[in-house]
Amino acid sequence: MSSPGSEIDAALFRLRRMWSRPGRGRTVQMSNVMVIHAVQRLSACPGEVTVGAVAEALDVDPSTASRLVNDALTAGFVRREASQVDARRARLVLTETGARVLEAVIRHRRAYLDRLIADWEPQERQALARTLTRLADAAAAHPGDPAVLDDVVAEALGGKR
Numbered sequence: 001m002s003s004p005g006s007e008i009d010a011a012l013f014r015l016r017r018m019w020s021r022p023g024r025g026r027t028v029q030m031s032n033v034m035v036i037h038a039v040q041r042l043s044a045c046p047g048e049v050t051v052g053a054v055a056e057a058l059d060v061d062p063s064t065a066s067r068l069v070n071d072a073l074t075a076g077f078v079r080r081e082a083s084q085v086d087a088r089r090a091r092l093v094l095t096e097t098g099a100r101v102l103e104a105v106i107r108h109r110r111a112y113l114d115r116l117i118a119d120w121e122p123q124e125r126q127a128l129a130r131t132l133t134r135l136a137d138a139a140a141a142h143p144g145d146p147a148v149l150d151d152v153v154a155e156a157l158g159g160k161r
Helices: 004-020 030-043 051-058 062-075 096-116 122-141 146-156
Strands: 078-082 090-094
Touching (some): 030 051, 030 062, 090 096
Antiparallel strands (some): 078 090
16 A cells, blocks of 8 residues: 555656656756756855855765866856955856756746646646645755665665665
8 A cells, every 4th residue: 555655755756757867969968957056046145156055055965066067167057256255266157058048947847847737727736836845845944864865775785885
């Protein structure tokens, strides 16, 4: 018998794959979009956008964030500028190209979602939006502990880490 948690887990896994599925001949990698989105979102907050801030926003280690940011720099979606706070650091800024790509991706995703729920009743659409927002807020307030997952997997592998 399935539980609501198992049904939600399966649905979220299917949805994650829908957004991150690699495409043939894709001109923009999903990792670039993630960096662009993080830089744009962090730019609205106090302080400067750094690779470390992007790492935290994407929940990846700093070396992974550095590689992802370098890919976005090479693609021309972000640029480095001198820090206005600390001359030893650089801050990340979204380029005009990056802003256009982000806007296009968001417009595409929202149009796709609108098509998926076009035949739903308005109250069903509102309920989904409200419930997903509540779930996302709860996840942000109580993030999972990767060490616990490591322990669970190690146990499944017979105690091997």
